[in-house]
Amino acid sequence: MESAPLPLAVVVTTDGFRGVVDSEVLPLAEQPAVAVRFEHGERLIIPVNFLDPQQDGTYVLNMNFAEVHTRWQEVPSRTETLTIPVTEERLVRQKRKVETGRVRVTKRVSTHVEQVDQPLVQETVHVERVVVNRPVDEPVPARHEGDTLIIPVFEETLVVRKQLVLKEELRVTRRRTESHRPQQVTLRREEVSVERLPSRAQQATDLEQPDV
Template sequence: MTSGRDPEERRIVLHEEALSVGKRPVERGSVSIATIVHERREQVDLDLDRESVEVVRVPVNRPVEVAPAPRQDGDTLIIPILEEELVVTKRLVLREELHVRKRTERRTERIAETLRSEEAVVTRHDGRTPDESQTNPPFREQE
Protein backbone atom coordinates (compact mmCIF):
# COMPACT_ATOMS: atom_id res chain seq x y z
CA MET A 1 0.00 0.00 0.00
CA THR A 2 1.18 3.32 -0.78
CA SER A 3 1.05 6.15 1.67
CA GLY A 4 -0.14 8.46 -1.02
CA ARG A 5 2.93 10.67 -0.82
CA ASP A 6 5.24 11.24 -3.58
CA PRO A 7 8.83 10.42 -2.56
CA GLU A 8 9.98 13.50 -4.29
CA GLU A 9 7.76 15.66 -2.20
CA ARG A 10 9.34 17.58 0.65
CA ARG A 11 7.92 19.24 3.58
CA ILE A 12 8.77 22.78 4.59
CA VAL A 13 7.92 23.82 8.12
CA LEU A 14 6.96 27.43 8.54
CA HIS A 15 7.43 29.23 11.86
CA GLU A 16 5.89 32.31 13.21
CA GLU A 17 6.97 34.35 16.18
CA ALA A 18 4.43 35.85 18.58
CA LEU A 19 5.10 38.72 20.87
CA SER A 20 3.99 38.44 24.45
CA VAL A 21 4.05 41.73 26.34
CA GLY A 22 3.40 42.06 30.07
CA LYS A 23 4.04 44.47 32.89
CA ARG A 24 4.93 44.12 36.50
CA PRO A 25 5.11 46.64 39.32
CA VAL A 26 8.53 47.75 40.29
CA GLU A 27 9.11 49.66 43.56
CA ARG A 28 11.45 52.53 42.94
CA GLY A 29 10.99 54.17 46.35
CA SER A 30 8.30 55.11 48.89
CA VAL A 31 6.74 58.26 50.30
CA SER A 32 5.34 58.82 53.80
CA ILE A 33 2.88 61.63 54.43
CA ALA A 34 2.15 62.88 57.92
CA THR A 35 -0.13 65.67 59.03
CA ILE A 36 0.66 68.11 61.74
CA VAL A 37 -2.20 69.93 63.48
CA HIS A 38 -1.51 73.41 64.70
CA GLU A 39 -4.06 74.92 67.08
CA ARG A 40 -4.78 78.55 67.68
CA ARG A 41 -7.62 80.18 69.50
CA GLU A 42 -9.68 82.92 67.93
CA GLN A 43 -12.53 84.88 69.43
CA VAL A 44 -15.41 86.01 67.23
CA ASP A 45 -18.46 88.02 68.29
CA LEU A 46 -21.59 86.90 66.48
CA ASP A 47 -25.10 88.29 66.97
CA LEU A 48 -27.71 85.54 67.06
CA ASP A 49 -31.41 86.34 66.81
CA ARG A 50 -34.12 84.24 68.37
CA GLU A 51 -37.73 85.03 67.66
CA SER A 52 -40.59 84.00 69.84
CA VAL A 53 -44.29 84.59 69.44
CA GLU A 54 -46.68 85.71 72.13
CA VAL A 55 -50.30 84.84 71.46
CA VAL A 56 -52.98 86.70 73.39
CA ARG A 57 -56.58 85.59 72.92
CA VAL A 58 -58.95 88.53 73.03
CA PRO A 59 -62.64 87.51 73.24
CA VAL A 60 -64.87 89.62 70.99
CA ASN A 61 -68.18 87.68 70.62
CA ARG A 62 -69.71 90.17 68.20
CA PRO A 63 -71.80 89.25 65.15
CA VAL A 64 -70.33 90.42 61.83
CA GLU A 65 -71.82 90.54 58.34
CA VAL A 66 -68.57 89.60 56.51
CA ALA A 67 -65.33 88.04 57.67
CA PRO A 68 -62.77 90.73 58.57
CA ALA A 69 -59.32 90.41 56.98
CA PRO A 70 -56.18 89.98 59.11
CA ARG A 71 -54.63 93.36 59.94
CA GLN A 72 -51.40 94.79 61.35
CA ASP A 73 -51.46 97.12 64.38
CA GLY A 74 -47.87 98.20 65.05
CA ASP A 75 -45.84 95.05 65.69
CA THR A 76 -49.01 93.05 66.39
CA LEU A 77 -50.67 90.92 63.72
CA ILE A 78 -54.40 90.58 64.45
CA ILE A 79 -55.97 87.44 62.99
CA PRO A 80 -59.77 87.16 63.30
CA ILE A 81 -61.07 83.75 64.37
CA LEU A 82 -64.59 83.12 63.05
CA GLU A 83 -67.22 80.59 63.96
CA GLU A 84 -70.60 79.99 62.43
CA GLU A 85 -73.34 80.06 64.99
CA LEU A 86 -76.81 78.66 64.52
CA VAL A 87 -79.41 81.30 65.35
CA VAL A 88 -83.02 80.28 65.88
CA THR A 89 -85.48 83.05 66.64
CA LYS A 90 -88.84 82.37 68.20
CA ARG A 91 -91.23 85.28 68.66
CA LEU A 92 -94.87 85.91 69.26
CA VAL A 93 -96.73 87.50 66.39
CA LEU A 94 -100.30 88.78 66.80
CA ARG A 95 -101.94 87.60 63.59
CA GLU A 96 -105.55 88.67 64.24
CA GLU A 97 -108.09 89.33 66.95
CA LEU A 98 -111.54 87.87 67.38
CA HIS A 99 -114.03 90.35 68.76
CA VAL A 100 -117.04 88.51 70.22
CA ARG A 101 -120.19 90.38 71.37
CA LYS A 102 -123.15 88.85 73.13
CA ARG A 103 -126.53 90.11 71.97
CA THR A 104 -129.88 89.35 73.50
CA GLU A 105 -132.82 89.39 71.15
CA ARG A 106 -136.38 89.01 72.39
CA ARG A 107 -139.35 88.01 70.30
CA THR A 108 -142.87 86.87 71.07
CA GLU A 109 -144.28 83.78 69.52
CA ARG A 110 -147.83 82.49 69.77
CA ILE A 111 -147.96 78.77 70.31
CA ALA A 112 -151.11 76.62 70.30
CA GLU A 113 -150.68 73.26 71.94
CA THR A 114 -152.95 70.67 73.49
CA LEU A 115 -152.22 70.07 77.15
CA ARG A 116 -153.57 67.16 79.18
CA SER A 117 -154.17 66.76 82.85
CA GLU A 118 -155.52 63.86 84.87
CA GLU A 119 -158.21 63.81 87.53
CA ALA A 120 -158.94 60.91 89.85
CA VAL A 121 -162.57 59.81 90.25
CA VAL A 122 -163.29 57.67 93.30
CA THR A 123 -166.43 55.49 93.54
CA ARG A 124 -167.53 54.22 96.99
CA HIS A 125 -169.82 51.33 97.61
CA ASP A 126 -170.43 51.81 101.37
CA GLY A 127 -173.25 54.29 100.99
CA ARG A 128 -171.47 57.29 102.23
CA THR A 129 -170.88 60.26 100.11
CA PRO A 130 -167.52 61.85 99.98
CA ASP A 131 -168.92 65.01 101.68
CA GLU A 132 -169.67 63.09 104.84
CA SER A 133 -166.06 62.48 105.57
CA GLN A 134 -164.05 65.49 106.47
CA THR A 135 -160.77 63.70 106.53
CA ASN A 136 -160.87 63.02 102.86
CA PRO A 137 -160.29 65.83 100.46
CA PRO A 138 -163.20 66.78 98.24
CA PHE A 139 -163.58 64.57 95.28
CA ARG A 140 -166.24 63.44 92.86
CA GLU A 141 -167.76 60.13 93.26
CA GLN A 142 -169.29 57.99 90.61
CA GLU A 143 -171.88 55.24 91.22
Protein backbone atom coordinates (compact mmCIF):
# COMPACT_ATOMS: atom_id res chain seq x y z
CA MET A 1 0.00 0.00 0.00
CA GLU A 2 1.46 3.32 -1.07
CA SER A 3 1.63 6.22 1.49
CA ALA A 4 -0.35 9.37 0.80
CA PRO A 5 1.74 12.29 -0.60
CA LEU A 6 2.71 15.01 1.83
CA PRO A 7 0.82 18.33 1.47
CA LEU A 8 2.70 21.17 -0.19
CA ALA A 9 3.95 23.95 2.13
CA VAL A 10 3.01 27.44 0.94
CA VAL A 11 5.33 30.42 1.53
CA VAL A 12 3.92 33.99 1.36
CA THR A 13 5.99 37.20 1.20
CA THR A 14 4.92 40.50 2.79
CA ASP A 15 3.84 41.89 -0.60
CA GLY A 16 1.62 38.86 -1.42
CA PHE A 17 3.87 36.69 -3.62
CA ARG A 18 3.31 32.99 -3.03
CA GLY A 19 5.62 30.06 -3.43
CA VAL A 20 5.59 26.30 -2.84
CA VAL A 21 8.24 24.31 -1.00
CA ASP A 22 9.55 21.19 -2.78
CA SER A 23 7.61 18.23 -1.43
CA GLU A 24 10.64 15.97 -1.09
CA VAL A 25 12.25 18.17 1.60
CA LEU A 26 9.33 18.01 4.05
CA PRO A 27 9.06 18.23 6.99
CA LEU A 28 10.66 21.72 7.11
CA ALA A 29 11.75 21.57 10.77
CA GLU A 30 14.36 18.95 9.87
CA GLN A 31 16.00 20.99 7.10
CA PRO A 32 18.49 23.94 7.39
CA ALA A 33 17.13 25.41 4.14
CA VAL A 34 14.52 24.59 1.50
CA ALA A 35 13.97 25.31 -2.18
CA VAL A 36 10.85 27.41 -2.80
CA ARG A 37 9.36 27.79 -6.28
CA PHE A 38 7.43 31.06 -6.61
CA GLU A 39 4.52 31.72 -8.93
CA HIS A 40 6.78 33.54 -11.44
CA GLY A 41 8.90 30.41 -11.85
CA GLU A 42 11.86 31.43 -9.67
CA ARG A 43 13.22 28.66 -7.50
CA LEU A 44 15.14 30.08 -4.51
CA ILE A 45 16.97 28.49 -1.58
CA ILE A 46 15.66 30.03 1.68
CA PRO A 47 16.87 29.18 5.23
CA VAL A 48 14.11 27.58 7.30
CA ASN A 49 14.67 29.94 10.26
CA PHE A 50 13.38 32.81 8.09
CA LEU A 51 10.00 31.07 7.63
CA ASP A 52 7.34 31.90 10.23
CA PRO A 53 4.73 29.09 10.49
CA GLN A 54 1.06 30.12 10.68
CA GLN A 55 -1.99 28.34 12.11
CA ASP A 56 -3.43 27.67 8.62
CA GLY A 57 -0.29 25.70 7.64
CA THR A 58 1.33 28.40 5.53
CA TYR A 59 4.69 30.08 6.19
CA VAL A 60 5.25 33.83 6.18
CA LEU A 61 8.55 35.23 4.87
CA ASN A 62 8.92 38.64 6.55
CA MET A 63 10.30 40.53 3.53
CA ASN A 64 9.03 41.45 0.09
CA PHE A 65 9.76 39.41 -3.04
CA ALA A 66 12.39 41.84 -4.35
CA GLU A 67 14.39 41.48 -1.13
CA VAL A 68 14.01 37.67 -1.27
CA HIS A 69 15.18 37.53 -4.88
CA THR A 70 18.18 39.80 -4.13
CA ARG A 71 19.23 37.96 -1.00
CA TRP A 72 18.95 34.33 -2.15
CA GLN A 73 20.01 33.03 -5.54
CA GLU A 74 17.84 31.20 -8.01
CA VAL A 75 18.46 27.46 -8.41
CA PRO A 76 18.58 26.58 -12.11
CA SER A 77 18.35 22.82 -11.74
CA ARG A 78 17.84 20.17 -9.06
CA THR A 79 20.82 18.21 -10.35
CA GLU A 80 23.30 21.01 -9.64
CA THR A 81 25.13 21.40 -6.35
CA LEU A 82 23.35 23.89 -4.13
CA THR A 83 25.07 26.30 -1.79
CA ILE A 84 22.89 26.56 1.31
CA PRO A 85 23.73 29.39 3.72
CA VAL A 86 23.66 28.38 7.36
CA THR A 87 23.02 31.18 9.81
CA GLU A 88 22.93 31.46 13.57
CA GLU A 89 22.15 34.16 16.04
CA ARG A 90 24.86 35.29 18.45
CA LEU A 91 24.60 37.41 21.54
CA VAL A 92 26.65 40.60 21.34
CA ARG A 93 27.30 42.31 24.63
CA GLN A 94 27.70 46.04 24.47
CA LYS A 95 27.95 48.75 27.06
CA ARG A 96 26.93 52.33 26.55
CA LYS A 97 27.00 55.39 28.70
CA VAL A 98 23.61 56.74 29.77
CA GLU A 99 23.30 60.23 31.14
CA THR A 100 21.24 60.04 34.32
CA GLY A 101 21.41 63.71 35.24
CA ARG A 102 23.38 66.90 35.18
CA VAL A 103 24.44 69.35 37.88
CA ARG A 104 24.76 73.08 37.40
CA VAL A 105 27.00 74.90 39.88
CA THR A 106 26.58 78.67 40.08
CA LYS A 107 29.02 80.87 42.02
CA ARG A 108 27.96 84.36 43.00
CA VAL A 109 30.23 87.01 44.53
CA SER A 110 28.61 89.47 46.94
CA THR A 111 30.13 92.43 48.77
CA HIS A 112 29.39 93.92 52.16
CA VAL A 113 30.80 96.78 54.20
CA GLU A 114 32.20 96.30 57.71
CA GLN A 115 33.03 99.00 60.23
CA VAL A 116 36.64 98.80 61.44
CA ASP A 117 37.60 100.64 64.64
CA GLN A 118 41.25 99.87 65.35
CA PRO A 119 43.09 102.00 67.95
CA LEU A 120 46.26 103.72 66.70
CA VAL A 121 49.16 104.62 69.01
CA GLN A 122 50.98 107.92 68.44
CA GLU A 123 53.88 109.31 70.42
CA THR A 124 54.77 113.01 70.71
CA VAL A 125 57.75 114.69 72.36
CA HIS A 126 57.38 117.78 74.56
CA VAL A 127 60.59 119.74 75.09
CA GLU A 128 60.79 122.05 78.14
CA ARG A 129 63.78 124.28 78.74
CA VAL A 130 64.66 124.77 82.43
CA VAL A 131 67.28 127.43 83.28
CA VAL A 132 69.81 126.17 85.87
CA ASN A 133 73.01 128.29 85.67
CA ARG A 134 74.74 126.22 88.30
CA PRO A 135 78.50 125.70 88.16
CA VAL A 136 79.58 122.06 87.96
CA ASP A 137 82.99 120.47 88.19
CA GLU A 138 82.40 117.92 85.42
CA PRO A 139 79.72 117.17 82.84
CA VAL A 140 76.51 115.75 84.24
CA PRO A 141 75.14 112.71 82.37
CA ALA A 142 71.58 112.54 81.05
CA ARG A 143 69.02 110.93 83.33
CA HIS A 144 65.39 109.82 83.45
CA GLU A 145 62.74 111.00 85.82
CA GLY A 146 59.73 108.82 85.09
CA ASP A 147 58.87 109.28 81.37
CA THR A 148 60.99 112.43 81.18
CA LEU A 149 64.52 112.35 79.80
CA ILE A 150 66.68 115.14 81.20
CA ILE A 151 69.53 116.16 78.91
CA PRO A 152 72.10 118.61 80.41
CA VAL A 153 73.28 121.52 78.24
CA PHE A 154 76.65 123.02 79.13
CA GLU A 155 78.60 126.10 78.23
CA GLU A 156 81.82 127.58 79.38
CA THR A 157 81.88 131.11 80.76
CA LEU A 158 84.90 133.34 81.16
CA VAL A 159 85.58 134.14 84.83
CA VAL A 160 88.66 134.71 86.89
CA ARG A 161 89.11 131.04 86.52
CA LYS A 162 87.52 128.79 84.02
CA GLN A 163 84.62 126.99 85.60
CA LEU A 164 82.05 124.64 84.16
CA VAL A 165 78.58 125.97 84.70
CA LEU A 166 75.37 123.96 84.17
CA LYS A 167 73.45 126.44 82.16
CA GLU A 168 70.18 124.66 81.64
CA GLU A 169 68.53 121.24 81.37
CA LEU A 170 66.24 120.01 78.65
CA ARG A 171 63.31 118.09 80.03
CA VAL A 172 62.01 115.78 77.28
CA THR A 173 58.74 114.10 78.18
CA ARG A 174 57.29 111.36 75.97
CA ARG A 175 53.53 111.34 75.92
CA ARG A 176 51.40 108.50 74.50
CA THR A 177 47.95 109.17 73.17
CA GLU A 178 45.39 106.83 71.66
CA SER A 179 42.92 107.85 68.96
CA HIS A 180 40.21 106.06 66.97
CA ARG A 181 39.93 106.51 63.24
CA PRO A 182 36.97 104.47 61.91
CA GLN A 183 37.41 103.24 58.34
CA GLN A 184 35.20 101.32 55.90
CA VAL A 185 36.72 98.17 54.41
CA THR A 186 35.02 96.23 51.58
CA LEU A 187 35.22 92.43 51.92
CA ARG A 188 34.14 89.83 49.36
CA ARG A 189 32.23 86.65 50.08
CA GLU A 190 31.39 83.84 47.64
CA GLU A 191 28.06 81.97 47.65
CA VAL A 192 27.59 78.70 45.71
CA SER A 193 24.20 77.26 44.74
CA VAL A 194 23.82 73.75 43.26
CA GLU A 195 20.92 73.02 40.86
CA ARG A 196 20.27 69.47 39.64
CA LEU A 197 19.13 69.30 36.00
CA PRO A 198 17.38 66.37 34.28
CA SER A 199 19.30 64.27 31.76
CA ARG A 200 18.88 64.69 28.02
CA ALA A 201 17.00 61.39 27.91
CA GLN A 202 14.61 62.62 30.62
CA GLN A 203 14.11 65.93 28.77
CA ALA A 204 13.27 64.05 25.58
CA THR A 205 10.74 61.91 27.50
CA ASP A 206 9.10 65.01 29.00
CA LEU A 207 8.79 66.57 25.54
CA GLU A 208 7.17 63.43 24.12
CA GLN A 209 4.53 63.25 26.87
CA PRO A 210 1.34 65.16 25.87
CA ASP A 211 0.03 67.87 28.13
CA VAL A 212 -2.93 66.72 30.23
